[in-house]
Amino acid sequence: MYILGISCYYHDSAATLVKDGKIIAAAQEERFNREKHSNVFPISAINYCLSKEGIIINDIDQIVFYERPFLKFHRVLKNLIGSFPRSFSAFMDLVPRYLGERLVLPSKIKNTLDYDGKVLYIPHHISHAASAFFTSGFEKANILTVDGIGEYASMMIGYGEKNRIKGDKILPYPGSVGLLYSAITTYLGFKANGGEGKVMALADFGEPVYLDFLEKIMDLKEDGSFTCFEKYFDFSSGNRMFRNSLEKEIGPSRRPDQKIERHHKDVAASLQAFTEKSVISIINNMIKKNGVKKLAVAGGVFLNCVLNRKILEDTEVEQIHIFPAAGDAGGSSGCALFAYYHLFGGEERYTIKTAALGPKYLKNSIVNLAINRNLIIKELSEEELIKDCAESISLGKICGWFQGNMEFGPRALGNRSILANPAADDIKEKLNRDVKHREWFRPYGVSVLDEKGSEIFEDYVTNSFMIMTDTVKKEKRKSIPGALHVNHSVRYQSVSSDDGKYYRLIKKFYEITNIPMVINTSFNVQEQIVCSPEDAFDTFMNSNIERLYIEDFVVLKQEGDTK
Amino acid sequence: MLCKRCVMPESKPDIYLNEQGLCNICSAFESQNNNRKDDTVFHETELVKILNKHRGKHKYDCLVMISGGKDSTSSLYYIVKKYKLNPLAMTFDHGFENEEAIYNIKNAVDSLKVDWIFFKTDFMKEMFAEIIRTKSKAVICHLCSIWYMQFTYETARRYDIPIIIAGWTKGQSNIPDIISKGKCDIDAPEYQSMAKATKKFLKEHVRKMPKYKDFPMSMEEVIKRAAKKHKATVLSPHWFLKTPVEEYTRLIQEELGWRFPKESYPEKSTNCLLNFLSVLLSLKHYGYTHYHVEMSKMINLNMMTRDEALDLLEKNWDDKMIDDVLTRLGLSRKDIEDG
Numbered sequence: 094m095y096i097l098g099i100s101c102y103y104h105d106s107a108a109t110l111v112k113d114g115k116i117i118a119a120a121q122e123e124r125f126n127r128e129k130h131s132n133v134f135p136i137s138a139i140n141y142c143l144s145k146e147g148i149i150i151n152d153i154d155q156i157v158f159y160e161r162p163f164l165k166f167h168r169v170l171k172n173l174i175g176s177f178p179r180s181f182s183a184f185m186d187l188v189p190r191y192l193g194e195r196l197v198l199p200s201k202i203k204n205t206l207d208y209d210g211k212v213l214y215i216p217h218h219i220s221h222a223a224s225a226f227f228t229s230g231f232e233k234a235n236i237l238t239v240d241g242i243g244e245y246a247s248m249m250i251g252y253g254e255k256n257r258i259k260g261d262k263i264l265p266y267p268g269s270v271g272l273l274y275s276a277i278t279t280y281l282g283f284k285a286n287g288g289e290g291k292v293m294a295l296a297d298f299g300e301p302v303y304l305d306f307l308e309k310i311m312d313l314k315e316d317g318s319f320t321c322f323e324k325y326f327d328f329s330s331g332n333r334m335f336r337n338s339l340e341k342e343i344g345p346s347r348r349p350d351q352k353i354e355r356h357h358k359d360v361a362a363s364l365q366a367f368t369e370k371s372v373i374s375i376i377n378n379m380i381k382k383n384g385v386k387k388l389a390v391a392g393g394v395f396l397n398c399v400l401n402r403k404i405l406e407d408t409e410v411e412q413i414h415i416f417p418a419a420g421d422a423g424g425s426s427g428c429a430l431f432a433y434y435h436l437f438g439g440e441e442r443y444t445i446k447t448a449a450l451g452p453k454y455l456k457n458s459i460v461n462l463a464i465n466r467n468l469i470i471k472e473l474s475e476e477e478l479i480k481d482c483a484e485s486i487s488l489g490k491i492c493g494w495f496q497g498n499m500e501f502g503p504r505a506l507g508n509r510s511i512l513a514n515p516a517a518d519d520i521k522e523k524l525n526r527d528v529k530h531r532e533w534f535r536p537y538g539v540s541v542l543d544e545k546g547s548e549i550f551e552d553y554v555t556n557s558f559m560i561m562t563d564t565v566k567k568e569k570r571k572s573i574p575g576a577l578h579v580n581h582s583v584r585y586q587s588v589s590s591d592d593g594k595y596y597r598l599i600k601k602f603y604e605i606t607n608i609p610m611v612i613n614t615s616f617n618v619q620e621q622i623v624c625s626p627e628d629a630f631d632t633f634m635n636s637n638i639e640r641l642y643i644e645d646f647v648v649l650k651q652e653g654d655t656k
Numbered sequence: 657m658l659c660k661r662c663v664m665p666e667s668k669p670d671i672y673l674n675e676q677g678l679c680n681i682c683s684a685f686e687s688q689n690n691n692r693k694d695d696t697v698f699h700e701t702e703l704v705k706i707l708n709k710h711r712g713k714h715k716y717d718c719l720v721m722i723s724g725g726k727d728s729t730s731s732l733y734y735i736v737k738k739y740k741l742n743p744l745a746m747t748f749d750h751g752f753e754n755e756e757a758i759y760n761i762k763n764a765v766d767s768l769k770v771d772w773i774f775f776k777t778d779f780m781k782e783m784f785a786e787i788i789r790t791k792s793k794a795v796i797c798h799l800c801s802i803w804y805m806q807f808t809y810e811t812a813r814r815y816d817i818p819i820i821i822a823g824w825t826k827g828q829s830n831i832p833d834i835i836s837k838g839k840c841d842i843d844a845p846e847y848q849s850m851a852k853a854t855k856k857f858l859k860e861h862v863r864k865m866p867k868y869k870d871f872p873m874s875m876e877e878v879i880k881r882a883a884k885k886h887k888a889t890v891l892s893p894h895w896f897l898k899t900p901v902e903e904y905t906r907l908i909q910e911e912l913g914w915r916f917p918k919e920s921y922p923e924k925s926t927n928c929l930l931n932f933l934s935v936l937l938s939l940k941h942y943g944y945t946h947y948h949v950e951m952s953k954m955i956n957l958n959m960m961t962r963d964e965a966l967d968l969l970e971k972n973w974d975d976k977m978i979d980d981v982l983t984r985l986g987l988s989r990k991d992i993e994d995g
Contacts, residue, residue: 136699136701137699139701140699140700140701143700143701144700144897144898147738147899149700149701149704149738149739150701150704151704151708151739151740205701206701206704206705207701207704207705207708207709455900457900457958457959457960457961457964458958458959460961461955461958461959461960461961461962462958464661464961464962465661465955465956465958
């Protein structure tokens with residue numbers, strides 16, 4: 094049985110193909126159309142999913158959409174009318190879009206795909222919950238989904254057992270951890286829906302001096318719920334989601350070009366602390382009620398890897414599963430999985446092992462493209478390629494690594510990655526300044542050999558999707574200065590022998606340097622992650638990445654380039 | 657001298673190499689690619705939409721032109737197995753089809769259980785002989801394609817079939833406006849000299865032969881005539897699919913017992929015996945063939961490497977085959993030699 098899940102029209106449009114309860118293909122539209130966080134109908138992602146399995150739309154048993162557009166439109170319309178006339182421009186922008194395509198999705202699907210069947214609409218947070226629970230492999234677990242906003246809810250507390258999930262409680266709009274985080278992100282001079290990771294990184298430099306204030310103005314309750322009062326916030330605007338009254342209380346906001354001051358770091362730290370306190374209170378309450386200590390989570394807020402570590406540290410949760418595409422892209426997976434279990438009676442459960450669910454490319458297309466572009470390309474055996482790459486990294490070179498199927502979700506996990514040596518003192522500055530052109534304070538994640546994780550980290554747990562941080566043991570800190578964040582933590586990905594070539598590369602690097610990890614950041618420069626060899630060549634040639642290892646080939650920038 | 661990127665030779669007046677050593681096909685492709693938009697790329701969903709529009713509305717959903725080669729045989733396979741349509745298969749033999757191709761076709765239509773029309777005729781034989789006798793530079797394959805497309809449209813009309821399916825590769829199309837325009841875009845720059853010679857031959861010789869007084873003067877005329885009588889969409893599944901040639905060849909070998917012919921040009925293709933003569937004359941008159949053009953496009957689409965194309969295009973056949981074809985046309989070697 095094939096089920097196609099679709100998410101689109103807000104941000105991070107995506108498609109997922111589920112076959113007999115397992116995700117077999119999934120991709121975000123932005124990777125194909127090269128528009129970051131693209132929200133358009135994901136036609137290329139759908140085409141990819143079908144072609145991966147060699148099927149056509151007639152073979153799809155059910156198409157499922159990740160939220161209920163009418164309910165969402167109701168909330169949007171209500172808010173727009175409520176905040177009229179301030180919302181006039183938003184009204185003029187949003188209403189035609191809803192009427193033009195969002196509310197007539199079946200006809201859009203019919204016209205675009207020639208699909209005659211019915212389209213099912215699954216509530217937004219149920220989609221997130223299904224993506225978390227039905228890929229966790231847990232027999233039973235508490236489920237928590239937290240993001241900006243779905244139809245009316247920003248959070249859902251639920252429970253899953255065998256092939257069933259249910260939602261018990263929601264946090265209604267305007268209470269929203271996700272929207273609060275985005276609002277403060279705009280206060281700190283970064284863009285909403287993209288800049289939140291920067292705020293998380295900045296938080297480690299500050300002190301949560303505004304935590305009490307945030308708790309007070311949000312009316313944070315013991316169970317973790319709260320309200321974002323309109324006096325301080327304006328969620329109907331995407332650019333400036335806060336009001337002057339917030340600035341009156343905690344000081345002026347930061348302009349994007351303004352220097353980052355102590356105050357900004359403290360605001361970021363306070364926001365992070367508030368987020369952690371709210372989510373942890375909710376989880377503790379869930380456990381208190383039913384005693385279940387396994388937790389499956391999804392929603393954009395769980396891309397916050399510092400929060401994810403805190404959940405393990407400050408709650409009684411024993412095992413946590415975080416869906417790798419925790420944001421709205423993953424809604425496409427969840428709605429399809431929900432349909433499989435709840436509507437079609439699927440029984441057999443599975444555990445997601447890899448996020449490499451996107452397209453891969455053939456050798457011929459790579460060779461010919463390289464020839465067309467007059468690139469210097471050499472074919473190597475796998476052993477030679479791994480040795481060459483490991484040696485290059487050990488010598489401080491920054492290497493592009495393009496192998497196999499593209500990852501689904503925001504993290505590059507060794508298939509579309511830029512790799513570097515964590516032992517180099519200045520590697521973070523070099524990457525931020527010369528390659529990625531990012532803010533100075535932003536740290537990089539690492540990929541670590543799973544079997545060596547507990548030698549490096551204080552409280553190591555296997556974390557295959559780079560969705561959690563951990564503190565590096567004191568005695569190991571000197572050996573990986575390039576990977577350490579200011580508080581000695583590192584965001585890490587566990588790499589095991591199941592990861593094949595990537596595992597063998599890190600193993601070789603370990604043999605050379607005695608360091609069982611490499612810095613791993615996404616293969617992009619101020620753009621969406623590369624998808625095709627063409628994208629990889631473009632990024633490689635227009636950046637300071639020094640070598641590119643693409644499938645069986647090494648690509649050099651100049652002839653005779655030696656390590 | 658060959659283009660640095662593809663396999664086109666510098667062969668004026670149609671092919672020019674620029675200062676970087678790229679030919680006009682590659683230069684055009686480069687500028688087209690720089691302005692590439694998603695809507696110029698075909699997706700399989702678009703093919704499915706077209707097929708679904710006509711599914712189950714006629715006795716036959718589509719007419720599949722099958723020559724026994726890997727591309728047309730796989731097209732028939734996809735139409736039946738993947739898209740689950742009810743096609744009528746059709747083959748035309750101008751008297752020079754090779755036995756291995758016929759074997760492949762019979763196998764395919766038997767395995768897939770589809771109705772099949774096999775039309776054999778000597779109708780074109782005199783015209784082909786006339787090209788040689790008059791020393792015309794007209795391309796035999798161009799004339800043949802005009803004839804078989806006319807015949808295909810007539811068959812589609814006769815059986816009221818709304819879609820004509822071919823096995824043309826992406827290199828044999830001029831994306832995106834190829835649908836319903838037939839195979840050969842003889843107005844393309846790389847074909848201009850060939851088209852001119854073909855038109856001249858048709859005008860000066862064919863029209864004077866009573867047997868061919870109704871023969872269309874161009875592909876455009878074929879399409880115009882067809883449009884007046886019956887509307888049919890012409891397309892090839894390969895334009896919409898990303899499946900590499902090796903993969904679909906393996907598929908039909910395993911599923912339909914398909915075989916490569918012993919001798920062919922280009923390598924790993926299946927063509928009629930007359931094709932060897934057509935290739936020989938194209939190389940002589942123009943320095944390249946329509947296969948060079950096709951593969952150059954495939955190279956630019958990253959579906960083939962330049963080295964692979966050069967290997968496939970290497971002339972490596974027994975010249976005795978040319979003599980056999982000439983004999984069957986009532987001609988001899990002398991007729992194709994200069995002077």
